[in-house]
Amino acid sequence: MKRKFCLIAVVIAGSVAAGLSYYVNSGSKADAHIISSYVPDKTYGNAGIGTEKSSGELLEKPLKKPSENSHDISREEEQSDKTEEKINISECSIIVDDVEYSGEFTEPSIKVMHGGTALKCGTDYEIEFDGKTDRGAGKYYFTVTMTDKYEGSIEKSYNVIPQRVSFSSVNTRVSDFELNWTASENVDGYEIEISPNSDMTEQETLVIEGGDNTSYTKTKLPWNSTYYVRIRNYVYDENGTEKIYSLWGDIETVSTKQVEVIDGVTYIDGTLIVNKTYSVPEYYGSGLDEDALGAFTEMADQASADGIYLYIVSGFRSYWTQYSTYNYFCSERGISQADRVSARPGHSEHQTGLSMDINSTSFSFEDTPEAQWLDENCWRYGFIIRYPRGKEEITGYAYEPWHIRYVGRELAEELYNSGLTLEEYFGITSRYDY
Numbered sequence: 001m002k003r004k005f006c007l008i009a010v011v012i013a014g015s016v017a018a019g020l021s022y023y024v025n026s027g028s029k030a031d032a033h034i035i036s037s038y039v040p041d042k043t044y045g046n047a048g049i050g051t052e053k054s055s056g057e058l059l060e061k062p063l064k065k066p067s068e069n070s071h072d073i074s075r076e077e078e079q080s081d082k083t084e085e086k087i088n089i090s091e092c093s094i095i096v097d098d099v100e101y102s103g104e105f106t107e108p109s110i111k112v113m114h115g116g117t118a119l120k121c122g123t124d125y126e127i128e129f130d131g132k133t134d135r136g137a138g139k140y141y142f143t144v145t146m147t148d149k150y151e152g153s154i155e156k157s158y159n160v161i162p163q164r165v166s167f168s169s170v171n172t173r174v175s176d177f178e179l180n181w182t183a184s185e186n187v188d189g190y191e192i193e194i195s196p197n198s199d200m201t202e203q204e205t206l207v208i209e210g211g212d213n214t215s216y217t218k219t220k221l222p223w224n225s226t227y228y229v230r231i232r233n234y235v236y237d238e239n240g241t242e243k244i245y246s247l248w249g250d251i252e253t254v255s256t257k258q259v260e261v262i263d264g265v266t267y268i269d270g271t272l273i274v275n276k277t278y279s280v281p282e283y284y285g286s287g288l289d290e291d292a293l294g295a296f297t298e299m300a301d302q303a304s305a306d307g308i309y310l311y312i313v314s315g316f317r318s319y320w321t322q323y324s325t326y327n328y329f330c331s332e333r334g335i336s337q338a339d340r341v342s343a344r345p346g347h348s349e350h351q352t353g354l355s356m357d358i359n360s361t362s363f364s365f366e367d368t369p370e371a372q373w374l375d376e377n378c379w380r381y382g383f384i385i386r387y388p389r390g391k392e393e394i395t396g397y398a399y400e401p402w403h404i405r406y407v408g409r410e411l412a413e414e415l416y417n418s419g420l421t422l423e424e425y426f427g428i429t430s431r432y433d434y
């Protein structure tokens with residue numbers, strides 16, 4: 001039935017206007033309705049005359065309007081120009097896609113649809129853009145004005161969204177990670193999602209106001225945990241209320257450091273850690289670590305070639321040796337001063353066999369060529385100056401230019417180049433809880 005109706009409509013439309021074929025061809029119910037409401041005045045007579053098998057549906061509609069139906073054909077034709085019903089823009093849908101800012105103004109793709117059919121720009125409607133200048137990301141306006149068989153105009157908006165941003169680097173630590181990105185130009189802020197799942201469900205959303213930001217650190221996370229993170233930026237619309245977002249950047253995977261506690265000894269990403277927070281058991285350790293001693297020997301040989309004489313004044317210290325040492329400092333200076341310069345038993349790096357005091361534990365060592373050589377070169381052999389100047393709040397110890405710790409060549413170089421202490425690098429504390 002519907003098919004037959006459409007066929008008749010084609011005949012009718014052909015006699016009215018080529019433009020109508022848009023509707024006829026689509027064949028939807030909505031279109032059929034529009035045709036019957038649009039054409040009767042002008043074409044009802046034709047349909048009646050020219051179509052032997054008249055469609056009941058088409059014929060019935062005009063019959064419900066006796067006043068129109070009683071007119072003769074010539075009068076109806078006269079009236080048709082005056083009463084021709086145009087299709088109002090309110091019956092059309094306007095589809096506009098957001099545009100990603102590219103550095104210059106970009107026109108969006110705009111579709112004006114009527115009943116499933118795309119109308120033609122320039123024939124059926126005109127578009128006028130407002131503010132067609134390079135204003136960057138934001139909300140833009142345009143006016144659609146219908147022409148020909150259509151009428152009405154409407155103002156619409158579309159978004160020029162900011163260019164997407166992704167993380168440039170991610171630094172992980174024991175219980176936090178730092179996300180870095182390059183600041184986007186002319187944006188008002190960023191939104192970061194952190195999810196335990198790769199599909200970004202159960203995510204936490206963080207809003208960072210200010211386009212100049214380039215970093216965010218997420219803290220207090222559990223060890224050995226993996227997260228998925230992504231970022232997008234936004235600008236406010238001209239009213240300062242609605243946020244216009246970029247697309248999301250690439251999803252990055254980020255894991256906090258691997259922390260293992262084996263027989264009471266803590267390893268972070270494989271590196272043994274001892275400080276005021278992390279201790280070793282009383283029975284742990286029996287002498288200098290072989291690798292550490294070998295590295296020292298190599299370093300001392302090289303140093304002597306440079307005219308620098310390095311020797312170990314204190315290497316391995318057992319729990320009970322440290323017990324005596326610490327108590328000596330306590331009786332001499334009191335607990336708070338002792339804690340600045342001497343570890344409590346179980347908290348001394350010397351018990352690990354990985355640390356050594358070189359040449360002298362007197363502050364006069366600081367100004368010697370040996371101290372300077374050690375400071376500049378020990379990383380080449382896998383050592384770090386464990387308690388640098390100005391980092392007492394972080395390491396828990398006053399500056400000790402003589403105390404070196406073996407961490408292996410790779411980590412030593414990374415720490416030397418970054419200027420970070422072990423505490424900063426792994427994101428850990430050094431604080432007694434007793």
Ligand SMILES: [Zn+2]
Nearest residue numbers: 355356357403
């Ligand atoms: Zn030491």
